[in-house]
Amino acid sequence: MPKKQTYADLGDACATAHAMDVIGDRWSMVIARELLLGPRRFADLASAVVGITPAVLTSRLKALREAGVVEQAQLDDLGRTRVYRLTEWGQGLEDVMRSLGRWAQGSPGFPVPEGSMTPDGVIVAMRTMAPYATMPEWGDGPVRIAIELHDERRPAAGVRRYRLHWDADRFELTEGADEAPEATVSGDSSAWAGVVFAGAPTGSVGIEGDRRAVERVAAAYAAIA
Structure with missing residues (x-):
């Protein structure tokens, strides 16, 4: 599969365009939402992000890790459970979600179905x-x-x-x-x-x-x- 072109690849140096390269794909913000409160296992995310397939979830998590939004970690339990969590930078998406939520309230289609x-x-x-x-x-x-x-x-x-x-x-x-x-x-x-x-x-x-x-x-x- 050919590499997806980013806005930067097309010559767009806008920071907002770069943000969309990082979290603009379908599911990315929903995955981030489910990680805002703490680390989650892959199975937790697969269950919570309704409609996503395991393959797509794997792909999105890989992209978010490469972008520096998400990282893997191990819990201090007996099983040393592997989890995903937001990085310190990724936690900043809560402010983005706050602004998007307020913006969405003014949508002609609000309230949503x-x-x-x-x-x-x-x-x-x-x-x-x-x-x-x-x-x-x-x-x-x-x-x-x-x-x-x-x-x-x-x-x-x-x-x-x-x-x-x-x-x-x-x-x-x-x-x-x-x-x-x-x-x-x-x-x-x-x-x-x-x-x-x-x-x-x-x-x-x-x-x-x-x-x-x-x-x-x-x-x-x-x-x-």
Whole structure:
């Protein structure tokens, strides 16, 4: 197969053109999205990037590694599991996704057709949109909730856990369990996306603990819709 010509090969020295050479291929940004929260195995990515074939995933990961966006690593577990993760430079794509998400909201075709979101996809979307949201009623104090999501399309993938700490000066939404949350949200990732981004009732997901804390989060995101 002949080598694909880049914009640089064609004489275009624009930095934006170079960025498109790096992450402009189909699937590349989606792969990066699924790596933003932490390292993932090849099998994790193959399951989460819905529609991609193993051969194409292998090809995209190779290209992203060669470009310096992704690197391979080994976890410190007994099996020394091999994983893929974003490089420090690759982590900068979260800012790109934030800008693209805001830009897409102004699209004549927005909202996009109905579909589903992976657990990591929903959490990344919450992270990238959060700086534009103002939490209502800070007089009620900070919010600390645990979020446990699964993807009904991929039951074998299991549950992913995240923790949200949000107060007037800080927004932190990261992967991992929370030992002392005010409330715990659990359910299908797309149902939670509906609550956060489409105004669906909080009753569409399971909530243990302070329901008001979850409602405040939903109200904050509704304010940016």
